[in-house]
Amino acid sequence: MARCEVCGNDYDKTFEVAREGSTHVFDSFECAIHALAPACEHCGCKVIGHGVESDGRMFCCAHCAEQAGVGGLRDRTG
Ligand SMILES: [Zn+2]
């Protein structure tokens, strides 16, 4: 049994996510997203898909990047 590091839930179906040399334990994808997903710099929503990145700044979509003054980006989904 492991304990989710986000909500503290004791759960027998936790899973581990290894990232940048450390291992995190979660009971749900919701908790994993809460802990690991970057937030869009413009609208603040969690970037769960590919998102768009420019100069180390992370956005959920090209529209948000544009609104934040980062032009010339395209969604990487296509
Ligand atoms: Zn949790």
Ligand SMILES: [Zn+2]
């Ligand atoms: Zn956004």
